[in-house]
Amino acid sequence: MxxxxxxxxxxxxxxxxxxxxxxxxxxxxxxxxxxxxxxxxxxxKSKDELINALYREAKNELAGFFQQDFPTEPSVENKLYHFWQKAISWALENPYQFRFFNMYSHSPFISSLTKEESASAFQFTLDFVEEAIEAGSLAPIDSGLFIALFSGQLNATVGFLTQNPQLTNRKAVTDQTFALFWKGISKS
Amino acid sequence: MxxxxxxxxxxxxxxxxxxxxxxxxxxxxxxxxxxxxxxxxxxxKSKDELINALYREAKNELAGFFQQDFPTEPSVENKLYHFWQKAISWALENPYQFRFFNMYSHSPFISSLTKEESASAFQFTLDFVEEAIEAGSLAPIDSGLFIALFSGQLNATVGFLTQNPQLTNRKAVTDQTFALFWKGISKS
Amino acid sequence: MxxxxxxxxxxxxxxxxxxxxxxxxxxxxxxxxxxxxxxxxxxxKSKDELINALYREAKNELAGFFQQDFPTEPSVENKLYHFWQKAISWALENPYQFRFFNMYSHSPFISSLTKEESASAFQFTLDFVEEAIEAGSLAPIDSGLFIALFSGQLNATVGFLTQNPQLTNRKAVTDQTFALFWKGISKS
Amino acid sequence: MxxxxxxxxxxxxxxxxxxxxxxxxxxxxxxxxxxxxxxxxxxxKSKDELINALYREAKNELAGFFQQDFPTEPSVENKLYHFWQKAISWALENPYQFRFFNMYSHSPFISSLTKEESASAFQFTLDFVEEAIEAGSLAPIDSGLFIALFSGQLNATVGFLTQNPQLTNRKAVTDQTFALFWKGISKS
DNA sequence: CATGAATGAGCATTCATTCAT
DNA sequence: CATGAATGAATGCTCATTCAT
The missing domain is CATH 1.10.10.60 (Homeodomain-like)
Known part of the structure; x- marks a missing residue:
């Protein structure tokens, strides 16, 4: 605006x-x-409203970015890899937003109303996980726990890349950590 | 004192x-x-020194707790499981400390000096990982990245348990997430 | 306008x-x-000018209202009663203006220039009092003091009526307080 | 303190x-x-609490001053004159307090709680008036209205004296306005 | 060692007023 | 005439820190 x-x-x-x-x-x-x-x-209206607006807008941008080029037919692994790679590239291209989420996602400054509103923009990821588990493609764990594990792996990877900016084989690293995650989580 | x-x-x-x-x-x-x-x-001396002291002391307590009952001869998997289980039980028994680390580990209030000092108390975990990788028991990734992945999995698990306090099969959950992690990370 | x-x-x-x-x-x-x-x-031009204009216009309206139906020949008591009754009815019909005068007549927001200008619109009341005293119809006190006493009695009466809106005998009350005032102030 | x-x-x-x-x-x-x-x-605690404390303390001081030397046996006129003279001398000796009451008694800054608390310190004046009316010494009007009329006369007198500081016959003026008031209000 | 009255720099927020449209 | 986005000085209040006791 x-x-x-x-x-x-x-x-x-x-x-x-x-x-x-x-x-x-x-x-x-x-x-x-x-x-x-x-x-x-x-x-x-207030400094608090500012940080909440910041959160909301960043979260919505990210959700939109996630849905770009979403593969419609491929395997669960490919779909999951799509999210992985989207998230990694978003985090590396928007380092401030990434740090912002890490710093304030659990802070008391973001109201629960804001969190709820923003969560709905990511409902489709929960749905995806639940369907995949039901279809037997993923280990049968709670979908919320799955998202938490996925985010944890993601944060660790991005954090590692950010703290080692001299690395040139970024794609190798992200593929490797995704492979580890997939090896653990996939049903096989 | x-x-x-x-x-x-x-x-x-x-x-x-x-x-x-x-x-x-x-x-x-x-x-x-x-x-x-x-x-x-x-x-x-100041409010800042207070939070830094808090961090240092909690970190040292945790390091001490990690070393209690450390198995000397068993396999890498058992040793890693020891850390896992120690960390989980410490987090559940010391919820304030756990939240404190999540909230302030990356905050600007904790000085880099404090972080460095505290890191040394955990040097032995880095050493352990590096030895295990050299010995061919773990996937060959950077030891810092390994610790980050381990911590990410840990946080996700504890966070899930904390947000779902009605769960009775806590041990089952922690064993499961450890199994996933181990399946991913182990060389086999 | x-x-x-x-x-x-x-x-x-x-x-x-x-x-x-x-x-x-x-x-x-x-x-x-x-x-x-x-x-x-x-x-x-400014917020201050607004409140001063408000004061000036309300004061002029009131002065105009006072002069409506002014009895030309009757006794001093009747003339005074005319003012009394005009003032009371104006105050009851224009409660906001009445409160406004009570609140701001002595406030620092109304400039002394405004007060002087507005006072001239009420010069005729001072003249009336002085003539009546000279004619021996009123107790020989300062005309400014007389106006102050009259206004005081008026405010007390209107305040009482306003705070007791359930009263039905309003005319009786105002006639009674006027009678008390007249009994005190008249020469006899 | x-x-x-x-x-x-x-x-x-x-x-x-x-x-x-x-x-x-x-x-x-x-x-x-x-x-x-x-x-x-x-x-x-706040600027508001300050002005309320100011009001409360001034009101209590005044109430205490009123009760000093209260004549126990004399006539209603003498008792009323005692209040009159106490009030006048207090107002002249404490011009700031006097102006303060005029400015803020009806302002929204003084909470109704403060007003209620302070009113109780003056209950004895209401009691006195009611007794005197029942005893037939005063005109039978509402005691609240009586207090309002008394205060109105008082304010007018003090205002006049304050605006004319050159006057030397202050006692004469106050005795005269009291006489006018008494002439009006007394039963005879 | 321990106290808590006193300090004053710093901050979020308001609002009368202006001016380009 | 009329608009309303933009301004920035001013204000009530907080709080880390000090120091005389």
Whole structure:
């Protein structure tokens, strides 16, 4: 929408990641975004609403990205690999958003309402997992636990790549960790 | 050491988990710990030093707990399972500490000095992994990545158990997720 | 004049009485009056000028009302009773204006210039009192003090009626308090 | 109690009268009282609590002053005159308190709880009036209305004296206005 | 060692006012 | 005439830290 609003969102994302939510004053955000202090409150009723809007918008962007090029017919492994590779490339291309989720997904600043709303955008992943388990393609564990394990593996991989930026064989690493995960989780 | 110091540490741990670091005032900690506001600063030079001390001490306790009953001769799988089970039971018995690590391990409040110091207490786990890889018992991946994957699986499992407290077959769940992990990571 | 100006005046009167001058933002007045925020400043240079205009216009209306049906020949008592009854009925019919005067007559928001200008519209009441004293119909006190006593009795009466809206014998009450006042103040 | 608290109360009283409640910042009060900005909030939880405390304490002082030297046996006229003279001298000796009551008695800043609490300290005046009416010494009007009329006459008199500080016959003026009031209100 | 009154820099938020459209 | 997005100074309040006792 408004260009000023977009600049506020982008600046807040950067600063919340680098210095933390509470350590970042609204005055700093405004200044760095090049708007007046009052302007922030024109677009966001409060600092809390700002971080919630940030979360919501990032989550929706990610959900949209996940669904791009979703393979319709291939095997469960290929579908899962699609998610894996989408998630990895999104995280590497949007490092601030990735850190933001790691830092604030479980923080008290994100209201449960926001979490619920955002969760619905990812319902399709839960559905996918449940269908695959029922079809006998995956080990029979709770779908929520599955998502948690998948995210854990993902975080570990991305974290490793981020902390070792000199590595050149990124695709090899991500394929390897996916292979480990798949080896563990697949029914066979 | 001093009993007052211990009460301050315990109260801070609880409050930092429940309300967050920045949302918890030193006055609140002091009052809840039953000491005067000045007393906190007698034992900790600043609020920052307090949270760093908290981190250091919890990390050291955990390292000590890890080494208890460490099996000296058995197989790599048994040794790894020892860590797994120690970590799970510690997390379930010390929920505040577990949440504390999740919340603050990557926060800017914990100085890199503190992190380095604490990492050394866990050097033996890195050593163990590297030996096992060299011995051909584990898939040949970076030892740091291995630890990250292990921790990710661990967090996912504990998180799942914590969010589903009605479950009675806790051991079954932890054994299952360990089995998945081992199936993926082991060389065979 | 302009219908928008009139709506702003009316809305401001209501809100200043109900929530106070400083507690009412110009944005709120504009919104409730159905005009844009800038429009208010088209008709009134500042918020201060708005409240001063409000005061001036209300005062002039009241002065005009006082002079309606002014008895030309009757006795001093009848003339005074005319003012009494006009004032009472105006106050009961224009409760917002009445409260407004009570709240802001001595406030620092109304400039002394405004007060002076408005006072001139009531010069005729002072003249009336002074003539009556000279003619020996009233106790020989300062005319300003007389007006103050009259207003005090008036406020007390209206306040009592307003706080006891269930009373049905309003005319009896106002006649009685006027009688008390007259008994005290008349020369006899 | 605390000397700092007393200085804050005194400064706030002065500034609220001279510049109004909302026009006086807590920073200004603190500076003028010679304390730090935080100190004000040490003694008063909020600016609102400050003005309520001010009201309560002034009201209680006044009530105490009223009861000093209360004549036990004399006539109703003498008792009423006692209140009159006490009130006048209190108002002239405590001009800030007097203005404060005029400005804030009906303001929304004083909570109804505060008003109720303070009203109880003046219950004895209502009792006195009711007894006197029953005994047939005063005109049979509502006791609340009586108090309102008495206060109105009082305010008018004090206002007149304050606006005409050059007058030397203050006692004559107050005796005269009391006489007018008594002439009107007494049963005879 | 221990206390808690006092400090004052820092922050989120409001709002009268302007001005480009 | 009318609009409303944008401004930024001003304000009530918090809280880590100090220090006299």
């Amino acid at each position: 408004s260009e000023k609003r977009a600049r506020i969102i982008a600046t807040a994302l950067k600063l919340f990641c680098e210095k933390g939510f509470q350590n970042t004053s609204t005055a700093t955000i405004s200044k760095e975004a090049g708007v007046a202090t009052g302007t922030l409150f024109l677009y966001f | 001093s009993e007052k110091r211990a009460r301050i540490i315990a109260t801070a741990l609880k409050l930092f988990c429940e309300k967050g670091f920045q949302n918890t005032s030193t006055a609140t900690i002091s009052k809840e710990a039953g000491v005067a506001t000045g007393t906190l600063f007698l034992y900790f | 302009s219908e928008k100006r009139a709506r702003i005046i009316a809305t401001a009167l209501k809100l200043f009485c109900e929530k106070g001058f400083q507690n009412t933002s110009t944005a709120t007045i504009s919104k409730e009056a159905g005009v844009a925020t800038g429009t208010l400043f088209l008709y009134f | 605390s000397e700092k608290r007393a200085r804050i109360i005194a400064t706030a009283l002065k500034l609220f009268c001279e510049k109004g409640f909302q026009n006086t910042s807590t920073a200004t009060i603190s500076k003028e009282a010679g304390v730090a900005t935080g100190t004000l909030f040490l003694y008063f």
